[in-house]
Amino acid sequence: MSREEKRKAMKKMKRKQARKEASERERREEEERLIDPEEQRQMQLLEQQEAERMQRDMILFQEREKEWMDTVIARKQQQQQHQQQREEEDEDDEFDCVEEEGPPEIIWQGNEIIFKKKQLRVRVTDKDKPKPNETNQNDHQQEDNRPTSNPLPPDSTLENVAQQIPNFGTEQDKAHCPFHLKTGACCFGIRCSRVHFYPDKSSTFLIKNMYNGPGLACDRDQDEGLEYKDEEVERCFEEFYEDVHTEFLKFGEVVNFKVCKNGSFHWRGNVYVQYKSLDSALLAYNSVNGRYFAGKQVSCQFVNLTRWKVAICGEYMKSGFKTCSHGTACNFIHCFRNPGGDYEWADSDKPPPKFWVKKMITLFGFSDDYETSREQGNLSLSKTDSDRSYHSRRRSRSRETTDQLKCGH
Incomplete structure (x- = not known):
């Protein structure tokens, strides 16, 4: 065994012995603490205090629940009283018939033409209030002027969404976590304020x-x-x-x-x-x-x-x-x-x-990319071979012409 291996073994034995002594010491302290009468008395006292606290909390909860139930019952009784008073006031009020404004109704009876306006039953005390037809006209105007679709979001929101969708993964993307997009990991995990894709x-x-x-x-x-x-x-x-x-x-x-x-x-x-x-x-x-x-x-x-x-x-x-x-x-x-x-x-x-x-x-085996590159390589090789054969034919033809000229001389 070399010196370095002995040193490693000694270190491991020392750490193992230290862990063993620490666990033995903790075990003895725990046993002594459980046997100690003072410790037992304190544990009983703590249990008693916990039971008293739970009892106080239960009493307080029951009192609050009772107060809440009394409040609900009182509110219901008050609503019933208001309803009864409103019904009594309606019975005591006097009503009068008022003609409704607007074009009258035309009724044909034989050779006679009768113009009849609708009669509205109105309280005497409510004559100064706006008539129902005026209220209906206002309601119709409001309905005509109301929007026919949901309101649009603010311009800033539209701009943000328009920026985020086309700029996914860029520096302008403020919604997605840049580190998670680049590396697939983030130090914040699920606590990150941005979206992990x-x-x-x-x-x-x-x-x-x-x-x-x-x-x-x-x-x-x-x-x-x-x-x-x-x-x-x-x-x-x-x-x-x-x-x-x-x-x-x-x-x-x-x-x-x-x-x-x-x-x-x-x-x-x-x-x-x-x-x-x-x-x-x-x-x-x-x-x-x-x-x-x-x-x-x-x-x-x-x-x-x-x-x-x-x-x-x-x-x-x-x-x-x-x-x-x-x-x-x-x-x-x-x-x-x-x-x-x-x-x-x-x-x-x-x-x-x-x-x-x-x-x-x-x-x-061969992949599609390799087949494509090989075909391109074959084409280039075939072009090179054809060029070489063409140049060789030209050189041979030029030699024949030169020989014929020499023979003629």
Whole structure:
């Protein structure tokens, strides 16, 4: 056993012994506290005080409920009295018949024409009030002038909506969370004041907190992070990469595969997988979602992440996968470097190199994009061959002409 391994073993034993002593001490204190008569007396006193408080609250609740019921009954009695007084006043009032203004009704009876106006029964005390026909005329005018549709929203609201819909995902979009649109994650979670957009289906999906090995940012400041060298961290991540990446390749061609090493909880160990085709992404989502990995259930969700150059921290990439000035508070992806530099071209939204295209062709066959590019290449090759044959024919013809001229001389 090397010196470093002995040091690690001693550290682990010390931490284990300290945890064991602390738990034993807490257990003894709890047993002594339960046996102590003074503690028992205090617990009984607290229970008694709690029972008295509950009884007082119940009495207060009953008194308030009784007051409320008395108030409701008094209000009903008062309404009944007002109704009776109104009916008595209606009986005591005198009524008179008043002719309604407007054109009279024409009645034909044989050879006679009778003009008859409608009679309205009006209280004597209400003669100074406006007549019903005047009220009806005012009502008709109001109905004619009333709007025929719902009122329009304020101009500012219309401008905001008009700006938000065409500018989805841009800096002018004030409704959707910009960090969630760019990276598929937000430090505020459900408490965010802006909308988080979750597509129903996408070629990219996210698995939260899947990687739990060494090398995460928050582990470096703790004792656990000091126990691993950089070589050990790389070896652990390579094992994870080979295991998980190989599993995802079973469902189709992968465009990018990234594992976050940020220390924040909403970033810690997140795995991003982007497929070339939507069908492959749906197949992988339905197959992987709900399965168990390293004792935890895998939960996948589709994200609207298409530009990796925007999602990955540029300062972190320039530092050679080391760090950035924001540290653990950075709101962009700090990812592990894939073994062999896989998918580094996708981090800058560039097409894959030729060796990778050949590798994918051997795994999944020729794609439509490859067939198109190959046809274009064949056309260019055929054009080049025809040009070469044309120039060779011209050169041979010129040689024959030269030979004939020499023979003539």
